[in-house]
Amino acid sequence: MSKIQRIADAVEMGTAKQVAVLVMKALNEGCDPTEILNRGMVDAMGVVGEKYRSNEIFVPEMLAAARAMKKGVEILRPYLATGKSASAGKMILGTVAGDLHDIGKNLVGMMIESVGFEVIDLGIDVPIEKFIKAVEANPDAILVGCSALLTTTKRSLRETVVALNSQPFRSRIKIMVGGAPITQAFADEIGADGYSENAAEAAELAKRLAGLV
Amino acid sequence: MIIIGEKLNGAIPLVAQAIAKRDGQCIRELAKRQADAGADFIDICASVDQGEAETLKWMIEQVESVTDVPVSIGSPSTEVLVEVYRFCNKPGLFNSTSMEKRKQIEQIFHIMKEQSGWRAIAMLCDDAGIPKSVEERLSVFDAIMEKAKAHGIDPARIYIDPMAEAAALMDPEQEDGPGISVYTKVVGAIRRKYPTIHIISAISNISYQLPARKYMNGSLAALALAYGVDSGILNPLSRELLGVIKASEALLALPTKAFEQLINAVKENRGKGNGLLKLEGFEDEEGQKALEQAATVLAMGAGADVKLPTTDRNLNGMVYAARALLGRDEDGHCLEYIKAYKHGLFGV
Incomplete structure (x- = not known):
């Protein structure tokens, strides 16, 4: 499983601590920060949103995922070049x-x-x-x-x-x-x-x- | 527990329909059924875009035509409360006021000074919203009591709503402790300071956006009573919820020693230990189940742990709910509760 995929899984599971560790690891190993954000977290939240809409998960699970992503973004933020902001x-x-x-x-x-x-x-x-x-x-x-x-x-x-x-x-x-x-x-x-x-x-x-x- | 029946709310589709069609029969029936179930007030809330006062007036007429139980007038608008209360034959309950400026709490207290039978629910929030910390929430409480004192209102006529927030949205990292600890700390502090004041909670709010809501509602009701809440806005037609409430009250009324023995019995995982109690108005088995559930939740509130899962699905639901509410859910905010639900340990 790729590092990015692991991050995505941890976001989906809502395990904030794990997301933080995995993001740091990925950065240390030279992964592109924008890639970590978009493929690892934003896409994972898309999946989480979809699962919520189809009644597969409940609000607390969605919230846990959003909080886990927030933890990851906090670590990522200094690495995201301000010029090419990843903001949508x-x-x-x-x-x-x-x-x-x-x-x-x-x-x-x-x-x-x-x-x-x-x-x-x-x-x-x-x-x-x-x-x-x-x-x-x-x-x-x-x-x-x-x-x-x-x-x-x-x-x-x-x-x-x-x-x-x-x-x-x-x-x-x-x-x-x-x-x-x-x-x-x-x-x-x-x-x-x-x-x-x-x-x-x-x-x-x-x-x-x-x-x- | 003083019960404010919540069923006549325009936010409920069936009631909205009855209001739109002016189907008095439906409103009267729901009022009667709640009164028969033991409600101490019948709450009415219109939830309409226009003509709120007129709708409430009509609802009051319907309710008063079938029961002597007083009305609780539910409206976010103080103007509407002030306009409508005059239509009641019997003094009731204003639901609600708060320290928000637009609520003009003085106006409600002023009416209460003139009309000695009226009571009011006062929520612990102000223009900044619901305070996050215990200290801030208590300072809103102090502000309310200061206004009450200035108007000469007896605390026993005030129903403080300490704002139990939806468990699904609790922040696992909130200050002042996990789970419902902000709420229980606020309730405890108020109860110590004002033995005669009423403390009220909208019980069903706790389970917003969660599955198998009755367990969350039941657990909260038991824990709330233990901390000093004495009134609830809830569904009196739910036999299970009512059972847990009556059982909790019976257990909390036990002499300290008997209560401690009971807690110890639960701690040692024998669960029952309350075979001597009988719940009035309930069949033996129904009453015993309710007592067992209430005893377990109360024991957990007093620090006991329960081995999970048990063989009783209803008890499982109560225990997982209590764990989440008490902040003992290891994954934080209700995730363990949901996991257990998905594994079929309780619920449908």
Whole structure:
């Protein structure tokens, strides 16, 4: 079994310590850091997401894999040349104003990071202006993710997306939305570019919206 | 345990449908069944995009037409709570307030000052979300109690929700200990400080995104009671959950010596040792099973270990769940629980 494959297996198993050791070993033996990241970890997370979607694994297993990958990335980071950044793109993420739920949003953030994006998490109860300022401050952001968990904050989600839609930067970003009361129909109605039902799907959606697949 | 029946929630598809069609029959039946099962409050939550207050008013009418059990009004909006509580014939429970600014906790306490029968659930969170550490969560608690004191509200009218977070999402490396230890430490501290205050938990939240949820719910209920929780938002129609709750209460009410003997019996892996207890309202076998499960989980909470797997699948489910909740799951956050489930040691 190749070193990269071993890393991929350890990520899938969610064994963080093992991932750390294997990544260090692979680096010492001269493996290409970008290769370790993409083939060893990002691809493995793709498999994990797929297994979650097909109900083969549960959330804790997906989370363990995402945490294991994070450990690996921490070790890898100094070796990844900044010039040829391996990042798939930058995303601004947050739960809309009036809503304090962060579990689903954090899960989405972890999964999207795990498929190679850099995620700027604005946190919970994020006012519209904060989303707008974050996109302006990050000219390389290509995705904005907004979460709403309450039927009462659907309105807030609508206002956020409508406000983002009227910004001059709108054409350079794609907006994705999600949360328990949100549906594809609602996402279409408020003018978002995409909706996903769970964190694994959100990662796939992010790749699709970024034109990576 | 003071039971707040959770079944009348618009987030449940069947109830959402009944609300949309104004099918009063369905709402009344669910209210009656929960009351008959021993619920102390019937929670109602509309979960509608528009017309929340009007929907709640209709739900209150349905519930009050079939039972005297008071209503718990569930809404994230304080405006709605304030508008709707007047429609209740009997004082009930506000579900809920917190230290979030938009919740305007003073407004709820102000009403409670005027309306002496009303009570309120107060969640330990503020505008920064749910605090991660024990210390921060307790400082939110202190802030709530300060407001209550300023309004002259007796702690016995307050139901503190210390926020048991979903076990599936617990961080194995969180500060303040593994598993539900932040929660148990917060509960313990509050109980020591305020013997008469109510401490409440939404029991089913713990098992979010996990298989064989009843074991997680049952284990949490037993452990929560042991640490000083006295109220639960839960499904009173689940005989198994109710059994574990009643059994835990019976065991925790034993004299210290008898309880210790029981714990020792479990530690020595004899499991039972409680044949003398009888659970009121339960058939002998059903009651014994519940007692055995509760005794095992309580013993684990007191430090005992149980050899796994046992020959009893239901007991396995409880033990693996308790291990995960107590942070003894070696792989961290529920992975061992899931592995055992996948190996068919419990569940369907």
